[in-house]
């Protein structure tokens with residue numbers, strides 16, 4: 286039996302286009318949605334980005350525990366963006382905006398220097414064949430661009446279950462001079478207590494695959 290793909294957004298639509306985000310800016314796009322009785326929004330916008338949010342539950346949990354922080358989710362898959370928009374429309378979480386774009390595009394076009402408090406890249410596709418390695422998301426130019434856009438002490442979090450990709454990610458992160466490994470002297474950790482699990486992570490854990498987590502901090506100038 287095939288399940289019908291529902292096209293309507295049953296409530297408020299939290300998607301923004303690249304053009305809209307560029308034209309309006311995040312401050313305007315989150316206006317009125319970050320105030321909570323406990324922590325009224327004041328001062329500079331606090332921005333967190335997840336690249337490749339997939340089924341989206343990780344992003345929702347990040348946003349749920351930090352209602353005063355603006356969360357942006359970027360996904361290359363239109364279907365994933367659409368499904369997440371449908372889910373958010375039925376939820377009471379308003380501190381999320383979704384962008385259908387590549388992480389590379391979003392980083393280059395939507396965020397200025399020193400603007401992001403954290404960037405999350407969870408279980409991006411490992412592209413195991415050598416001829417496909419250039420398709421991997423974690424590459425030196427993207428990491429350099431993220432480093433430039435993180436605020437001082439801002440964090441880049443990366444995770445993978447793939448051993449060969451882990452070596453590649455580790456080499457790329459360690460080579461970026463603006464970032465420092467918060468887990469040093471360990472190269473990465475296989476567990477980070479308290480971390481929310483993603484959909485893919487739960488599948489890999491069930492299969493007993495080794496996990497690798499990094500948290501790199503933007504050095505102060």
Ligand SMILES: C[S@@+](CC[C@H](N)C(=O)[O-])C[C@H]1O[C@@H](n2cnc3c(N)ncnc32)[C@H](O)[C@@H]1O
Pocket residue numbers: 336337338339340359360361362365386387388389406407408409410422483484485486
């Ligand atoms: C293996 S899934 C992991 C999904 C989720 N982060 C998780 O851990 O459950 C990788 C996701 O990254 C998305 N993706 C792949 N390349 C991307 C890119 N260049 N920019 C943004 N998203 C990308 C895919 O569409 C997919 O949803």
